[in-house]
Amino acid sequence: MEFFTVTQSLLEGFAVTCLLFVLTLVLAVPLGLLISFCTMSKVKAVKGTFKVIVWVIRGVPLMLQLFIVYYLPGMLSPTGLNPFGQLDNFLYFELGIDNGGALIATLIAFVINYAAYFSEIFRGGIESISKGQYEAGQVLGMTKGQIFSKVVLMQVIKRIIPPMSNEIITLVKDTALARVIGVIEIIKVADMFASKAIIWPLFYTGAFYLLFVGLLSLLFNFIEKKLSYYKV
């Protein structure tokens, strides 16, 4: 019976982990694409600014970024109240959602952090496409948008799948950091058991991660196979 209740609790934590993972991924990909365009901009000021932003975000620990996103707005606000704390209360009392504010703060930090990493992968992918592909589109009268969406994009996607799968797998495990600002994800749940001297659930969480990452790996293999009909 104990195994069953622990599994059930861990599953609840794992749902938060999955939610964080999916939302970060869905939001960080478009933002990353936007940042990659900015770091490739011909306008030097834009390019420079975004290069510095990417440097800062990749140069500071994700855990520190979580703290900054969570605490800094409160420190800067004239009332001295932490807006995420207020959001926590609001969501809890109005909608019955636990730790909603912390979850949103985590999401903001994760999306920005992962968008920065993704942007560099996208930049590498886009810049690796030969000039001839753009020129072929141009002499055939295509617009810039058409060249990107119909000619370049699929080639970029094929190129970036291996580095992206690496980054996405890392994201699965980075979600565990969210606990430092109070998000109750799977490891936090296990840790609560540990504080009651039940240690084994901590080890048990590994199985959840392994299973999830295993499924993701299968998915990436499938996509790679699907795209193997052409060479870039």
Place this chain on the structure above:
Amino acid sequence: MAFLEVKDLRKNFGDTNVLKGVSFEMDKGEVVSVIGSSGNGKTTLLRCLNFLETPDGGSITVDGACIFPVETTDKKKSTNSSTKFGMVFQNFNLFPQYNALTNVTLAMNLREERALKERKVKGTEKKRLLKEAKAKNEEVAKALLTRVGLGDKMANYPCELSGGQQQRVAIARALAMSPDILCFDEPTSALDPELTGEVLKVIKGLIDEDRTIIIVTHEMGFARNVSDKIIFMADGVIEEMGTPEQIFDHPRSEKTKAFLAKTDE
């Protein structure tokens, strides 16, 4: 008035003057071959005609219409004028993710989409017209691929085709946009020697159809046989221009003589 008039065309890359004032004319249905050593501006000339490079000076007139310099800065207009020229590249530049047929139809279909958008056609009407156009384009593409001898390779992807076959798809793709003037930039230079024949044969077939063609080439024999006019470029200018007999049998310029002597070896 000649069909294509290029006057005093200039192009610099930084401090290097690649084109130092190139002028020539050609009539509809003529074939002009551009020869000369590498690095003398032949490819840059073609790239300027196709707007892959913006010339720094001079003018280009096609069929009485000046396409460079254009007074308007309207970007749409400049894409339209660029399709007066078709271009076949040395390295084919096929789109790897599409099969041979889609490589040919893609630009045609996108042109159709743009046209419908400009006419503000929307909804089911747009869908119907687009479907019709796509079916028509597919027929055109199939006919073109059959013409270049690839009727049985339409479903193949570029990575499954030999260099010669890829270049023939590229030729069909350029023809699909029905350009007024077709440009070939060293179309056989990236091919194994045994594959150049099939590509040259296709080009010869186009020439026999009275198409207007400019070829940058190192295939002297081919240039001599098919061209109405030969342009010999040296050091960013047209050193000598004339019929194949004039250039190959009675070159006047010392540079032309030296170049021909080298290619004879």
